[in-house]
Amino acid sequence: xxxxxxxxxxxxxxxxFLAIEDISMTVEPRSVTAFIGxxxxxxxxxxxxxxxxxxxxxxxxxxxxxMLDDENLYGAGIDPVAVRRExxxxxxxxxxxxxxxxxxxxxxxxxxxxxxxxxxLDDIVEKSLKGANLWxxxxxxxxxxxxxxxxxxxxxxxxxRAIAVEPNVLLMDEPCSALxxxxxxxxxxxxxxxxxxxxxxxxxxxMQQAAxxxxxxxxxxxxxxxxxxxxxxxxxxxxxFSNPSVQAxxxxxxxxxx
Amino acid sequence: xSNATLSPRRDSLRGATLPKWFAWAVAAGSLALGYxxxxxxxxxxxxxxxxxxxxxxxxxxxAVSAKIEGARQAKDRTATSLVWVAFLLAVTPLxxxxxxxxxxxxxxxxxxxxxxxxxxxxxxxxxxxxxxxxLGTLEQxxxxxxxxxxxxxxxxxxxxxxxxxxxxxxxxxxxxxxxxIPSIVAGLFILSLWVLxxxxxxxxxAGSLALSILMIPVVVRSTEEMLKLVPNELREAxxxxxxxxxxxILKVVLPTSIGGIITGIMLAVxxxxxxxxxxxxxxxxxxxxxxxxxxxPQESLPMYIYLQFGAGSDPAYDRAWAAALTLIAFxxxxxxxxxxxxxxxxxx
Numbered sequence: 001x002x003x004x005x006x007x008x009x010x011x012x013x014x015x016x017f018l019a020i021e022d023i024s025m026t027v028e029p030r031s032v033t034a035f036i037g038x039x040x041x042x043x044x045x046x047x048x049x050x051x052x053x054x055x056x057x058x059x060x061x062x063x064x065x066x067m068l069d070d071e072n073l074y075g076a077g078i079d080p081v082a083v084r085r086e087x088x089x090x091x092x093x094x095x096x097x098x099x100x101x102x103x104x105x106x107x108x109x110x111x112x113x114x115x116x117x118x119x120x121l122d123d124i125v126e127k128s129l130k131g132a133n134l135w136x137x138x139x140x141x142x143x144x145x146x147x148x149x150x151x152x153x154x155x156x157x158x159x160x161r162a163i164a165v166e167p168n169v170l171l172m173d174e175p176c177s178a179l180x181x182x183x184x185x186x187x188x189x190x191x192x193x194x195x196x197x198x199x200x201x202x203x204x205x206x207m208q209q210a211a212x213x214x215x216x217x218x219x220x221x222x223x224x225x226x227x228x229x230x231x232x233x234x235x236x237x238x239x240x241f242s243n244p245s246v247q248a249x250x251x252x253x254x255x256x257x258x
Numbered sequence: 259x260s261n262a263t264l265s266p267r268r269d270s271l272r273g274a275t276l277p278k279w280f281a282w283a284v285a286a287g288s289l290a291l292g293y294x295x296x297x298x299x300x301x302x303x304x305x306x307x308x309x310x311x312x313x314x315x316x317x318x319x320x321a322v323s324a325k326i327e328g329a330r331q332a333k334d335r336t337a338t339s340l341v342w343v344a345f346l347l348a349v350t351p352l353x354x355x356x357x358x359x360x361x362x363x364x365x366x367x368x369x370x371x372x373x374x375x376x377x378x379x380x381x382x383x384x385x386x387x388x389x390x391x392x393l394g395t396l397e398q399x400x401x402x403x404x405x406x407x408x409x410x411x412x413x414x415x416x417x418x419x420x421x422x423x424x425x426x427x428x429x430x431x432x433x434x435x436x437x438x439i440p441s442i443v444a445g446l447f448i449l450s451l452w453v454l455x456x457x458x459x460x461x462x463x464a465g466s467l468a469l470s471i472l473m474i475p476v477v478v479r480s481t482e483e484m485l486k487l488v489p490n491e492l493r494e495a496x497x498x499x500x501x502x503x504x505x506x507i508l509k510v511v512l513p514t515s516i517g518g519i520i521t522g523i524m525l526a527v528x529x530x531x532x533x534x535x536x537x538x539x540x541x542x543x544x545x546x547x548x549x550x551x552x553x554x555p556q557e558s559l560p561m562y563i564y565l566q567f568g569a570g571s572d573p574a575y576d577r578a579w580a581a582a583l584t585l586i587a588f589x590x591x592x593x594x595x596x597x598x599x600x601x602x603x604x605x606x
Binding site: 051053056058081082083084085086088089091093095097098099108109112113158161162165 | 422489491492493494495496497498499500501502505506509510513514
């Protein structure tokens with residue numbers, strides 16, 4: 001299921017503004033890669049280029065190559081809709097569909113993309129909710145509105161919704177920043193389980209979180225406001241947090257700036 | 259003393275407060291005083307003594323409160339009393355209009371009135387009814403809605419979800435211009451296009467065309483506002499699941515905003531139901547029942563009211579008031595239905 005991502009020479013623009021410049025990296029399958037860096041350095045923008053969500057923003061534009069195994073996501077004739085089915089995404093703020101029940105939220109990705117039998121859907125919904133460690137909490141209220149859950153439950157609902165379509169890669173954009181420590185712990189545990197099946201990329205502002213959950217860590221930085229963000233280095237998480245090869249990384253991690 | 263210039267510090271957080279009934283007492287007092295003053299001065303209009311009472315109320319509550327409670331509370335009371343006066347100024351005409359219409363309208367409003375036409379009734383005779391007008395209004399407004407709702411909602415979807423650049427700007431501009439078109443001009447436009455150039459006769463449908471010119475911009479505007487209220491995060495969540503954009507709009511954006519959209523449509527319907535000018539020009543009016551909106555003149559409620567009032571006899575006046583009451587009731591029911599739908603469909 002999980003696939004390797006290979007990025008080379010990627011630039012992303014908002015209109016004429018170059019937001020991130022010349023990024024190249026490899027994300028290994030069945031691993032967790034964390035992106036850290038100060039606000040505005042382009043972590044989220046880069047994450048959104050990995051499933052072609054960047055171009056949804058008006059003026060958003062990308063050049064460069066993103067290989068998913070052996071297919072270039074920005075190649076000619078690639079359907080962005082198909083890309084997003086392969087590369088799922090969880091957002092910063094929990095965003096369940098307010099008009100849908102818990103069940104319908106999880107089934108949304110499948111239902112909106114084609115016809116499924118009720119029994120098939122039942123199985124997938126149960127499996128996805130179990131996969132998101134939410135089944136026991138919601139199994140008696142599957143037909144209640146999804147927005148009635150707590151913030152942490154909503155975020156796990158969004159994760160269940162994302163994994164229900166069986167993507168190869170799961171992108172997470174600061175998935176815990178709106179959650180309390182207990183819900184955060186629940187999600188971090190979940191990430192540890194999900195990496196058995198998916199390639200996971202997570203953006204986080206919380207460096208302890210990056211150290212706890214990720215196998216590899218990438219540090220992004222920008223020279224000044226208005227300058228494009230750049231990838232400073234990517235390495236094994238242990239190395240980044242103990243003995244990074246670039247001074248800026250060490251300064252950032254030890255809190256000397258940012 | 260260095261702090262001699264500062265205001266003296268209060269010993270306690272407790273201040274003098276006037277009792278709850280104070281505002282009512284001042285209101286009653288100023289009403290009585292206003293009535294007394296105008297009686298003494300020989301003023302005859304109700305408006306005059308009501309205005310005197312309103313001024314007395316605002317000034318009186320400020321003065322008493324400033325004396326006892328202090329300057330800040332007095333200002334607070336002034337603002338509150340101004341709001342109350344403004345509220346009464348706005349509500350009085352509305353209430354009196356409803357009362358007047360209801361009182362005069364119930365005289366002839368009954369089952370017979372709703373189910374019979376004016377076919378064999380002369381203007382000066384009692385009897386007759388509004389069945390033909392009611393039928394005409396329902397058909398014309400229904401047809402106008404049938405034209406305007408798809409055009410309006412789709413235009414709004416284009417503007418919010420797809421529109422970028424010059425075309426979207428032009429569409430927005432023309433919708434703004436259309437909002438300002440006087441109804442008589444819409445009527446004249448359809449008259450010249452439909453009746454004079456295309457040589458179609460007067461009919462309910464011609465009226466519907468003019469009404470839809472008035473309705474489309476209202477539907478576009480309200481739908482646009484509702485679609486803009488849908489958080490972008492929901493669109494992104496759906497797109498990130500690999501759902502195509504059109505399905506995202508259909509299955510996520512529209513269901514989230516459908517309550518507000520329907521409310522807007524209902525209000526637009528309510529607005530055009532009372533239009534008289536284009537109907538006069540294009541539907542012409544008849545005393546007989548014509549259930550076919552595509553051929554021959556029809557009647558409609560506003561036109562019925564206008565013609566009956568113009569007829570000038572007492573039975574005709576009664577019929578005009580009863581028809582006005584029916585029209586108001588119809589619009590009120592539409593508004594209530596719209597509110598009900600908005601509440602029922604609101605995302606939980």
